[in-house]
Amino acid sequence: MTSLRKTALIAGVLYLVTFVSIPTLFLYGPVKEANFVVGPGPDTPVMIGGILEMIVALAGIGTAVALYPVVKRQNEALALGFVGVRVLEAATIFGCVVSLLSVVTLRQAGAGADALVTGQALVAFHDWVFLLGQSFLPAVNALLLGTLLYRSRLVPRGLPLLGFVGAALLVIAFTATLFSGGQVSALAGLFAIPIAVWEFSLGVYLVVKGFKPSPISAEMEAADTRAASRVPTLSGQSI
Secondary structure, X not given: OOHHHHHHHHHHHHHHHHXXXXXXXXXXXXXXXOOHHHOOOOOHHHHHHHHHHHHHHHHHHHHHHHHHHHHOOOOHHHHHHHHHHHHHHHHHHHHHHHHHHHHHHHHHOOOOHHHHHHHHHHHHHHHHHHHHHHHHHHHHHHHHHHHHHHHHOOOOOHHHHHHHHHHHHHHHHHHXXXXXXXXXXXXHHXXXXXXXXXXXXXXXXXXXXXXXXXXXXXXXXXXXXXXXXXXXXXXXXXX
């Protein structure tokens, strides 16, 4: 297995790992109830959801770090932008986790009715940060990475095109939600599906197929071959 194939495999696996947070759609249900702070819980689903989201945040950074050495050969500025936005997206995920865990801490501390407003404020903070981090930033990521992959032809061009469509729909959904006071509609949820399909499809393709033959992949494979030819043998001579 060449280093380029290993890179594709690692990036693909990490993209697929970012989908482990899907259960949080249900796990976070109780903590978002208005009376959770003064209720009996439960706390465990929130803890599990937080762990899953932290895994997603780290995996998201990993995808950018894994792909950077490859896509920077197409355009280093765009590649750096992709890494930076991916890190920022991960930071928003950690912020979301901290806000909901703070609600759990309030409940465990035996907070009274006066803490209801604080709990609801923390949930509102989570929802707005989630909107920015999981609706707007993924669209930026899709545009940056999609442009790099489309121009480099490292994957079938249909994949980046799907990312572009998903990014446009996600921006529309983000804007509509922003001006509706944070109220998420069923339509906004539907608009988020294409970007999820783009990331999942990219992950599957990288795991199964790796990068397509292209000038970039040929250049990297040639560099690997030259490096291998310089590896000294036991006799002290290069292979």
